[in-house]
Amino acid sequence: MSINFSTSIGGAFFANPIFTASGCAGSGKELSHFFPLTSLGAVVTKSIMVKPRSGRATPRMAETPSGMLNSIGLQGPGIDLFLENDIPWLREQGARIIVSIAGESVEDYAVLARKLRNVVGISALEVNISCPNVENRGQVFACHPDTAAAAIAAVRRNIGGELPIIAKLSPDVTDITAIADSVIVAGADGLALINTLLGMVIDTTSMLPKLSQKTGGLSGPAIRPIAVRAIYQVRAAFPKIPIVGMGGVTNGRDAFELVLAGADAVSIGTATFGNPMAAMTIKNELEELCEARGFNSFSDAVSYAHRVEA
Amino acid sequence: MINSKAVQLSAEVVSNKKVGAYHHMVFAVGDMAASCRPGNFVAISVGGASSSLILRRAFAIYRASLRSDGMGLLELVIAPQGSGSKWLVAQEPGDRVDLIAPLGTSFGIPKEPINALLVGGGYGSAPLFSLAETLKSRGCRVDMVLGASTAGKIYAPLEGKRSVNSLTITTDDGSAGIAGRVSDVLPKLIAEHDVDVIYSCGPMAMLEAITLISQRTDVLHQCSVEESMACGIGVCMTCVLPVEGEDGVIRMTRSCVEGPVMDGNKVLWNTSREIPDGVWGK
Numbered sequence: 387m388s389i390n391f392s393t394s395i396g397g398a399f400f401a402n403p404i405f406t407a408s409g410c411a412g413s414g415k416e417l418s419h420f421f422p423l424t425s426l427g428a429v430v431t432k433s434i435m436v437k438p439r440s441g442r443a444t445p446r447m448a449e450t451p452s453g454m455l456n457s458i459g460l461q462g463p464g465i466d467l468f469l470e471n472d473i474p475w476l477r478e479q480g481a482r483i484i485v486s487i488a489g490e491s492v493e494d495y496a497v498l499a500r501k502l503r504n505v506v507g508i509s510a511l512e513v514n515i516s517c518p519n520v521e522n523r524g525q526v527f528a529c530h531p532d533t534a535a536a537a538i539a540a541v542r543r544n545i546g547g548e549l550p551i552i553a554k555l556s557p558d559v560t561d562i563t564a565i566a567d568s569v570i571v572a573g574a575d576g577l578a579l580i581n582t583l584l585g586m587v588i589d590t591t592s593m594l595p596k597l598s599q600k601t602g603g604l605s606g607p608a609i610r611p612i613a614v615r616a617i618y619q620v621r622a623a624f625p626k627i628p629i630v631g632m633g634g635v636t637n638g639r640d641a642f643e644l645v646l647a648g649a650d651a652v653s654i655g656t657a658t659f660g661n662p663m664a665a666m667t668i669k670n671e672l673e674e675l676c677e678a679r680g681f682n683s684f685s686d687a688v689s690y691a692h693r694v695e696a
Numbered sequence: 697m698i699n700s701k702a703v704q705l706s707a708e709v710v711s712n713k714k715v716g717a718y719h720h721m722v723f724a725v726g727d728m729a730a731s732c733r734p735g736n737f738v739a740i741s742v743g744g745a746s747s748s749l750i751l752r753r754a755f756a757i758y759r760a761s762l763r764s765d766g767m768g769l770l771e772l773v774i775a776p777q778g779s780g781s782k783w784l785v786a787q788e789p790g791d792r793v794d795l796i797a798p799l800g801t802s803f804g805i806p807k808e809p810i811n812a813l814l815v816g817g818g819y820g821s822a823p824l825f826s827l828a829e830t831l832k833s834r835g836c837r838v839d840m841v842l843g844a845s846t847a848g849k850i851y852a853p854l855e856g857k858r859s860v861n862s863l864t865i866t867t868d869d870g871s872a873g874i875a876g877r878v879s880d881v882l883p884k885l886i887a888e889h890d891v892d893v894i895y896s897c898g899p900m901a902m903l904e905a906i907t908l909i910s911q912r913t914d915v916l917h918q919c920s921v922e923e924s925m926a927c928g929i930g931v932c933m934t935c936v937l938p939v940e941g942e943d944g945v946i947r948m949t950r951s952c953v954e955g956p957v958m959d960g961n962k963v964l965w966n967t968s969r970e971i972p973d974g975v976w977g978k
Contacts, residue, residue, distance in 0.1 A: 409933075444969070446934045449926075
């Protein structure tokens with residue numbers, strides 16, 4: 387294999403385009419039991435908040451056809467313990483690190499950016515403004531151009547330096563390109579597409595919603611066509627913006643589909659739950675597929691589905 | 697942290713037999729069998745390559761053994777309840793499944809001979825027979841109580857019965873043993889056999905009832921909890937329950953890596969659908 391498989395997102399370089407998806411790999415410790423984290427393009431950590439958070443009550447999960455609903459609710463230790471424990475450990479592994487942050491207010495995003503601005507060893511920041519598992523669905527920043535821009539602008543103002551900001555968007559909007567436009571104007575260097583979609587399962591025996599919080603985020607192969615569509619639309623509107631694509635990627639062919647739509651990197655999420663080696667298998671298959679389709683460089687395959695045949 | 701012995705492998709089905717309401721399945725797993733302990737579990741991919749079932753299914757290990765000819769065998773007792781377990785019990789000798797094991801914590805084995813009472817609900821009896829053998833080999837007295845809704849759902853194979861001093865059976869409908877629940881017979885058995893430790897596995901309501909009895913009678917209680925999981929390896933955060941840590945802090949704790957075997961007294965029971973007050977980060 388001899389193709390150039392590297393990629394870059396907003397000036398950050400990655401040896402290969404396969405990342406973990408936030409919330410689907412913790413901080414990498416468990417997966418490191420199965421493969422070295424250095425073989426990933428990057429570890430995208432579980433979205434971290436200002437304070438420790440218990441997450442939502444159980445049941446938190448419902449399997450659906452080719453997918454699953456989750457309502458974890460951003461369980462985590464909070465930024466201080468995360469910086470004390472998880473980041474040093476990831477640095478020791480030699481992993482490329484993208485830290486994902488989530489806030490309940492614009493001020494939270496500003497606080498998180500200030501805490502992270504001088505941390506050594508981080509390649510980029512993913513700003514999760516689209517988690518559906520918050521108490522009030524109205525708080526999803528990514529559902530409105532103004533709130534999305536406010537969160538990203540708060541990070542931009544406080545992060546300083548050269549750290550690229552990747553805004554993670556929700557597909558649960560009327561026009562995702564309008565949200566993309568507002569966060570790019572606000573200072574996002576790249577986009578992560580897509581977060582989960584809000585769904586519900588009702589247990590027909592108890593005749594109540596299966597999840598304790600009633601709704602949850604839908605992920606897995608069921609949402610892949612939506613990811614492909616969202617990435618394709620945003621790429622068509624913004625030919626230069628770096629995109630980290632995700633949504634139901636299970637094999638190399640799926641990853642290649644997102645790349646053709648416009649993804650500069652591909653995150654592996656729910657597939658890891660079914661197979662801890664998924665990211666490694668997908669990486670190998672994607673590289674083989676790029677080569678088999680005649681690409682000498684991975685970057686040449688990005689957005690290739692947008693070409694106009696003469 | 698994930699069980700340090702965990703490996704992922706393609707395992708051949710060696711045998712598959714229907715036993716009452718359950719299937720007893722044996723898989724060839726090589727040397728991995730030697731690192732399985734009573735209480736550990738296995739996570740299996742179901743449905744085949746083109747399946748719409750994307751998540752692994754977790755099963756308590758019934759028995760694991762490395763034979764003298766070097767063949768490692770892993771045995772499971774499976775209740776075909778959902779589409780995943782139904783697919784699994786339809787696999788025949790020679791078929792292969794993708795499994796990860798051993799996962800999770802195991803039952804603590806005392807250094808001194810003690811009096812142990814093993815309590816299983818339904819197919820929750822599965823991990824208790826290998827535990828009974830281990831405890832017996834350490835000189836412990838081992839009494840067992842198995843309960844289920846009805847006689848066909850009691851899993852008590854002949855070879856399992858040999859490793860216990862006494863076996864009490866309860867059924868909700870009275871079709872076998874004593875009519876009632878396992879918790880009805882526990883106080884008498886605890887007193888009669890001067891029980892030091894209860895080991896349990898079964899539905900959460902049963903584990904909660906046993907915890908209350910263990911607290912009243914001042915008996916230690918190690919239980920194997922059952923929470924639905926998506927990954928089994930500690931990354932998805934779905935199988936959590938509130939557990940008090942050694943530092944006294946109650947955290948939403950993953951039952952796949954910090955369980956399934958837990959100290960019953962440290963678990964806050966009956967807490968699904970609401971995070972209890974006092975949990976860290978609520």
